[in-house]
Amino acid sequence: MALLTVENLSVQLLPGRHDDQPRTLVDNISFTLDSGEILALVGESGSGKSLTSLALMRLLPEVLAISSGAVTLGGDNLFALTENDMNRVRGKRMAMVFQEPQSSLNPVQTVGQQIAEVLNLHHSLSAQQTQQRVVDLLQEVGIPDPQQRAGWYPHQLSGGQKQRVMIAMALACEPELLIADEPTTALDVTIQKQILTLLNELRHKRQLAVLLITHDMGVVSEMADRVAVMRHGKIVEQAPAQDFFHAPKHEYSRMLIHSLPDRSHFLASPTQAALLELTDIKVWFPIRKGILQRVADYTRAVDGISLSIGRGETLALVGESGSGKSTAGRAILGLEALAGGSVSFDGQRIDGLSRTQFLPLRKRIQVIFQDPFSSMNPRMSVREILSEGMVSLGVQVADPEAEMRALLQKVGLEADHLDRYPHEFSGGQRQRLAIARAIAVKPELIICDEPTSALDVSIRLQVLNLLKDLQQELGLSYLFITHDLSIIPHIAHRIAVMKNGKILEQGTAQQVIEQPQHEYTRALLEAVPAMA
């Protein structure tokens, strides 16, 4: 018999003051999970996959209710248990790892205390035994020097180590089922690789059943034994991983699989004169110390990088978080002061310009941000958002209204959306709006700061294609800042790999991906989950 059986589970949003009908968010789903098996629950944001996991733990928020279905864990019907008994199931028999290790750990307790807390909830151990268990667990999840690190606070650990601690906490009481809700989404690729390997080892060693919730098809193909695809609250397809990837039955599954960009085709680099040239630029942030706030040292966020982008060309600036790639982008926009080096745009030095001197250049260099939810003022309508740049940069248009409508159509939105507010759009639509806002002032160079990493996979490709089409139509150049190597062949002509503020390797996309020279580039490429 399977360890976990979910039968006809439905979750409804209870009718609030404004809606009369309850809305079904999880619709009649069934699946089973065996010991030692990994089931990947795949879907885009809003498909109900996280709700499913919360429903299994019976941790749904009050406005949601389980309207039908049964969940059996090792023979016990979970929905028939009292809240008290359920508390003994949570943590002891099923445990959960969350997406964001930064916010899942309590910053004022040492990691040892936090793991011990879970242990003491379910076992009665002496202080010494507890300490020993904590150290063993940290050892098991691969934290170096566990004896000492048990006394560390979360902020002293790196993101990957925090996620390891989260896994140690989840494993503390030897659960039979581990629910991992996007466990690696917030992590860099190299760290993601390590965490996934760890999860894989653990399930073999402990015969752990893992419900892996993810939207990343690469992760699915590397990890899962079986795959269940969720869409609009329903499971549209359920199959063993091999069959799933070779012969997906449902149209939506095929779309998800094909949303992974093809990595074997490369774009030919247009040989044009350089539009933007960075020569040995440095951005240093002072570290101040003492009562007088004297500058004691500098954080070298960008430490002497040189690169150039031609007209109509896309340069991908690749690196993990903290490598200084976004700071480099801000420095080009004149939003950070340079500590050294020079930036020239179209043959003209643009570093060290004052605010007013930079103004004419703002029209020519634009930016698109990562998070489409924070990049637009929630209190401004689309019309105000689009016209703001045009007005303040004095872009002369005969008919601003027609121009804005044309812009919306150009990025694939409806022209009638001008009087809507950003919150009325989905993430992908907002990113299209952000693109429309940037091209409204007719720039020559757009700095794209991770424009697709906050988007769902199916939308990601659409946005990338939109950027590519606009490049061809308007002859734009892009500085494409990203950590996602899988999309690079699709969009970039050339690649620069960045780490710790320095550029390690630079070349055409084909060169770098097929014959990486630097060890770090090779590690990055290997870490990217790929389909079997």
Added chain:
Amino acid sequence: MSELMMVKPVLLWSDVLVYLLLVSIILFFWQLKKNPVAAARWAAVFESRAGLASFVVIVFYLLIALTDSLHFREPLEQLEGQQEVHHSQEVSSVLDLILADLKAQDETTYSEPFAIYSFAKENMQDADGNVYRNFPRLKNAGSHLSSESELAGDIAARAGSAIAVSVLIALALCLLHYRLSGRHYPRVPWLSAYITFSLLLVASVTLLQLGKVYHVFGTDKVGADILYQSIKAVRTGVLIGTLATLLTLPLAVVLGISAGYFKGWVDDVVQYIYTTLSSIPGILLIAASVLLIDVYIETHPEDFNLVAYRADFKFLALCFILGMTSWTGLCRLLRAETLKVSQLDYVQAAHAFGVSHMRVIFRHILPNVMHIILISLVLDFSVFVLAEAVLSYIGVGVDPSMKSWGNMINEARAELSRDPVVWWSVGAAFIMMFILVLAANLFSDRVRDALDPRAR
């Protein structure tokens, strides 16, 4: 010449401010017509039941404050052979005319609500000339009754007729309004507005009718009617709340946002100022300033030839001082929020578009910290109404000649320690304050929801 022509209008500075405030509110709603998006947002406030009902209550209080802000001096009776008209030293307002019945019926000391006997025993003489102690009949209240047994019936009869008449009037007015304009705006929950309006109308008509022959809320130590006092105190409460709050706003908003937005030395200076200011006890500053004002009034008697001028000057000074000493809290909040907002991508995007600092602040920062301003505005409003009570307690509040809830609550210090307790004075002040502060809170809640596009 009719008597009305001979009254001498008096314009106090606080009256000027009240009417300026009124004009700016009207102008604000008038300019909304030109801005359909903002108009739709404000319409949402009035399309919610709580918003509309609390608005009606606030307007009711404002109307009281406005009628109490039309001041004049009544002419004195002309003496024989006198040519000029002399005017009374006492400044009255239109509200005093409406409440003339309440104002005139003074007793000698405390009396309970609806009582016809005094609250304190007095020495009295019976027909044979024997002195005994008992509760005397009140001079005015219930003087038409022959015995206490008629009291309940009389109250019921008067209240009943007042309620019946006022319900009819309210119904007629509501129907008329609905026929004329209400039905053109079907989205507005008129029923709640009509119910609130009717309740207010019925309550005030009934209170005034009963007030003619009884002391509905009793009388205070010197026998003055509490109902009259608590209504007169509306103007003081509304004004001290709005004026002091409006004074804190520009300082807190300008300094807080510039500190958070420009950072660097601007931030240092602003932080230095508010840290210094908030490390001095507020009461101390206020007390010192009020004493200075007192000295100024003493040394310039020619400028304050009427008691009302003095009281008004002192009152405005108090509002000013309260405002000046209490902007630091909001400033601190705004600085922190601005620091957060100015790091968001849309502000960075605005910089990338070369938008000027002023426009970034007005378009991007200010609207996104507005909810904090609105909330603290209303919280401050209630704090100031209460602060006035505290200041009266230590003797640096509004002038004793000015009716205020603070002065009434201050009296309660002695009254509540009596046995039996004199509770009606503080009770009336509490009810009046509670209704105002509750309505203001509900209204600001709706405004905040309506102005936040994400909340819809």
